[in-house]
Amino acid sequence: MSLSLSTNYLASSALFEFSKKIIPPITHELHKGQSGRVAVIGGSEEYTGAPYFSAMSSLKLGTDLAHVFCEKKAGVPIKSYSPELIVHPYLRSLENLKKHNANNIDEKINEIVDKVSAMFSRLHVLVIGPGLSRDQGLISTVEKIIEKAKAVNLPLVIDADGLFIIQNNPDLIRGYKPAILTPNVVEFNRLCEKMKIGNDSNRKYQIASKLSQELGNVTIVQKGSTDLVTNGKTIYTCDNRGSARRCGGQGDVLSGAIATFYAWGKCYQSNNWSHPEELDFATDFDEKIPMLASWAGCYITRNCSCAAFEKYGRSMTATNMVELIGNVFSNTFEENEDKLKKSKY
Structure with missing residues (x-):
């Protein structure tokens, strides 16, 4: 399905209907894991909240299992936030690597990468970056994890410090369509600068498409007052009302939401449940599902942000968004369709 560059209600309605079709049914016929398995690669000594928000948002939205692969010192805090998350404190900072393996850092990194990648066959989507930090030991490890993920065609959602990795090494992701x-605005500008693309705010649709093309048509979600999703060929826009409060963690919630819809798309493609009505773009599913998952993730996240702000005002935090995901999802996707534009939560 190809859309014009302008946002209109009909386009949003069509995307909304397609999004609903890949949502797993609530049924006794599915077993654990068939409604999605997501993992987050992130979390460092300084930043433990970001991977929690990403993984927990995925669980609250409806994936069956959520893993977090984090730095050793982040493991206990993240485990303490919720017993629902499966936490693997396998990653090591450069300081930690030097302390225990000063002469064999590369060897230790390869061991960690092998340990993480051994889980890939049990996952549908990998989120890269929340709370990762700029530590060189973690960055070097994640670069190799990305290479391993590409080798098995594992879908990736790259955010936050994961984008810092791509900014410094675009070839790592160039041409990898499942990515x-x-x-955000700052990260987008840095990517454009790296790819030598002039960023003109009056030509944001063309600039976003150009960035995607320069990166080999990976899907770009340019976050802003209107979220823009493009693979360099097609553009979807999402401008339903969000929050006037810009608290930290909203991008992490979004990464988890996108990963969830992406996982559901892969489960739908695998026929994990019966399909009463086939998607009419099923023949190009691998190309279009990252776009659809991105739009749907933006849509539900903006609704959660709006609902949290309406309830909490200035005191709203990302935790409030997470706690409202269930109600927002029900009101948005599982009740009357006349609530598309504005729902009461």
């Missing part, structure tokens, strides 16, 4: 990048 979704989710830059």
Whole structure:
């Protein structure tokens, strides 16, 4: 399905209907894991909240299992936030690597990468970056994890410090179609600068498409007052009302939401449940599902942000968004369709 560059209600309605079709049914016929398995690669000594928000948002939205692969010192805090998350404190900072393996850092990194990649066959989507930090030991490890993920065609959602990795090494992701990048304004500008693309705010649709093309048509989610999703060929826009409060963690919630819809798309493609009505773009599913998952993730996240702000006002935090995901999802996707534009939560 190809859309014009302008946002209109009909386009949003069509995307909304397609999004609903890949949502797993609530049924006794499915077993654990068939409604999605997501993992987050992130979390460092300084930043433990970001991977929690990403993984927990995925669980609250409806994936069956959510893993977090984090730095050793982040493991206990993240485990303490919720017993629902499966936490693997396998990653090591450069300081930690030097302390225990000063002469064999590369060897230790390869061991960690092998340990993480051994889980890939049990996952549908990998989120890269929340709370990762700029530590060189973690960055070097994640670069190799990305290479391993590409080798098995594992879908990736890359955000936050994961985008810092791509900014410094675009070839790591160039041409990898199952990848979704989710830059904010600053991250988008840095990627454009790296790819030598002039960023003109009056030509944001063309600039976003050009960035995607320069990166080999990976899906770009340019976050802003209107979220823009493009693979360099098609553009979807999402401008339903969000929050006037810009608290930290909203991007992490978004990465988890996108990963969830992406996982559901892969489960739908695998026929994990019966399909009463086939998607009419099923023949191009691998190309279009990252776009659809990105739009749907933006849509539900903006609704959660709006609902949290309406309830909490200035005191709203990302935790409030997470706690409202269930109600927002029900009101948005599982009740009357006349609530598309504005729902009461």
